[in-house]
Each structure stands twice: as C-alpha cells, then as structure tokens.
Amino acid sequence: MRPLIAALAALVLGMSGCALSGGGQAAGADTLAKIKKAGALVAGTKYDAVVWGSVPQGGSSPEGFDIDVGKEMARRLGVRFETQPVTSSNRIANLQTRKVDLLLASMVHTRERDKTIDYSIDYFRESMKFLVLDKSRYQAIDDLAGKKIVVAQGSIQETLVPKVCATCSVLSVAKWTDTMQTLKAHQADAVFATKGTIEGSKKALDASGTRTRVIGPEGLLPLPYGIGVRQGDGTLRDTLNRLLMEMQADGTYTRLVRKWWGPNNSFAVDVWPEK
Incomplete structure (x- = not known):
C-alpha cells in the first residue's frame, strides 16, 4: 500500500508542477x-x-x-x-x-x-479629440451629427464614438496612418483619437500642406x-x-x-x- 501511496503523491506533485509551468x-x-x-x-x-x-x-x-x-x-x-x-x-x-x-x-x-x-x-x-479638415464647416461635436468618423481598427475609439455622437457612423481602418489618408481623401468627415495623437497628426498633416483643425471640449472621455x-x-x-x-x-x-x-x-x- 505504501508504494502505491508514494506513487500517487509523486503523480500529484508532477501534475501540480505542470500546471504551474503552463500559467x-x-x-x-x-x-x-x-x-x-x-x-x-x-x-x-x-x-x-x-x-x-x-x-x-x-x-x-x-x-x-x-x-x-x-x-x-x-x-x-x-x-x-x-x-x-x-x-x-x-x-x-x-x-x-x-x-x-x-x-x-x-x-x-x-x-x-x-x-x-x-x-x-x-x-x-488621456482624453479624446476630433480632427477635421480646416476648410470644413465643423466647429463642434454637434456639427458632426450623422457624419462618418474614422478610427483605427481594434481601438477603443470604435466603441467610444457612439457615446459622444449617437448618430455618427464609424469607419475602421487597419492602421493609424490610414485614418489621416481617409480624412484627406474626404472618405470620412473626422478622425477620432486621443488628444496627443490628434494634435500630433494635425502637425504632420499641416506640414504636408493639408490644413486641419482640432475640435471637442477639454477632458472628453479621459481614459x-x-x-x-x-x-x-x-x-x-x-x-x-x-x-x-x-x-x-x-x-x-x-x-x-x-x-x-x-x-x-x-x-x-x-x-x-x-x-
């Protein structure tokens, strides 16, 4: 009986070790x-x-x-x-x-x-902001009602857009740089992302000759x-x-x-x- 108990104990310890090594x-x-x-x-x-x-x-x-x-x-x-x-x-x-x-x-x-x-x-x-083309008529979030907002695919912004603009539609693109290209091509009315990312993107687009504007209140959806x-x-x-x-x-x-x-x-x- 004792050999059997010892064998069972060894088996249990071995299984415990495997479980720990896996996670x-x-x-x-x-x-x-x-x-x-x-x-x-x-x-x-x-x-x-x-x-x-x-x-x-x-x-x-x-x-x-x-x-x-x-x-x-x-x-x-x-x-x-x-x-x-x-x-x-x-x-x-x-x-x-x-x-x-x-x-x-x-x-x-x-x-x-x-x-x-x-x-x-x-x-x-960080809080959120919108980026729009400078020549657009959009001055505030309310102006984007019913418009198309572009975000990065898989980002939390996909779920946040309806919280700030219930009638807006969401366009998800594979890469962040694609959001800026989508805006430039007039395939979306605004980009939605963190304040720092939006402001950085504005600098990049403005430097390339595409004038843009940041809209949205300070402290919008801090995360x-x-x-x-x-x-x-x-x-x-x-x-x-x-x-x-x-x-x-x-x-x-x-x-x-x-x-x-x-x-x-x-x-x-x-x-x-x-x-």
Whole structure:
C-alpha cells in the first residue's frame, strides 16, 4: 500500500508542477527570467501612432513616449530594448502568442481586455479629440451629427464614438496612418483619437500642406492607459510597477511626459508608500 501511496503523491506533485509551468505565477517568473537571460526586453509597440510610437519620415525605428518609457525600463533592468510593430487589432494576439514580452502600445485598460491579459498600473491618462479638415464647416461635436468618423481598427475609439455622437457612423481602418489618408481623401468627415495623437497628426498633416483643425471640449472621455502583460504574469507586472514608481520618484517620468505631451502636462504615476 505504501508504494502505491508514494506513487500517487509523486503523480500529484508532477501534475501540480505542470500546471504551474503552463500559467499563473510561474509563467510570470519565466517571462522576467527570459528577459534577463536573453538580455533583451521585447515590446510590442505602435509604429504609426504619433506621439506614442511612430517611425519619423526618413527613419527606420519608432520614436515616441512608449518607446522612451520602454528604453528606460530596459536600462534599469540592465538589458537592451527591442521593439516589434503591432496594431490595435493584433497587439493582444502578439502578446498571447509570446511574440513580445509586453505591450507598450497606447492601450487603454478596459474591463473587457482585462479578461484576457493583465496590466500594469496606469502609466498615462488621456482624453479624446476630433480632427477635421480646416476648410470644413465643423466647429463642434454637434456639427458632426450623422457624419462618418474614422478610427483605427481594434481601438477603443470604435466603441467610444457612439457615446459622444449617437448618430455618427464609424469607419475602421487597419492602421493609424490610414485614418489621416481617409480624412484627406474626404472618405470620412473626422478622425477620432486621443488628444496627443490628434494634435500630433494635425502637425504632420499641416506640414504636408493639408490644413486641419482640432475640435471637442477639454477632458472628453479621459481614459487610463496600461502596459499589457500576459494573464498571470505577476512577477513581470510587479516589476514594471516598481520601475514606473521609481521613474516617477526620481523625476525621470515627469521629464518624459513633458517631452512628448508638453510642458503643461501634469500626469504623474501613482506612487505607493514604501512601507
């Protein structure tokens, strides 16, 4: 009987070990260990979202707020920073299939997304704006009633448009840069996105000769943004939270926020008490 009990105990322990290695806390520990072993933090980032992460004209690598935050985190971990391009529609799939270690991709923390992935603490909060052609008659959101609004496919803006313009129709396009082209081609009446992205897009379009105008009240639908990690990736998530708070405490985060969002932006990461 004793050999049988011992065998059963060994089987149970073996099954427990398999379960832990497939998910939960052990999966999180494996991700951080993988980053340190490989000597690289691989982040899924946007390559076409102005301010957050985009490739400048004539360049080959993305630049932006997300990129700088990722680089600083990697520096503090003692590893190099690498990026992989993702879009609003494929970023979660890229994370779940382990093509990237985490998502620094202008992603709003929603309850629906939280069912499939985990998030860091808020690393930014941003409100929404509309972008219209300067020669259009649109001066306020009410003027857009019944009009077509273009957004990035898979973005939260797809669901937010009806909340601010019940009669507007939504046109979703694959890439953020496609929203600007759609506006230029008069295939949509306005672009809808975060204030910083809209203002950055306005600068880009104005520089190319297409005059535009930003409309919408200040503080429209403010939303929290988080760094995405795989479900149960607790060790990595906790490490990211610690790094964010360290960056806030020593002034690094304030510098990055003001670099990309302007000198008057007062966003600050919540810093928990040390004890």
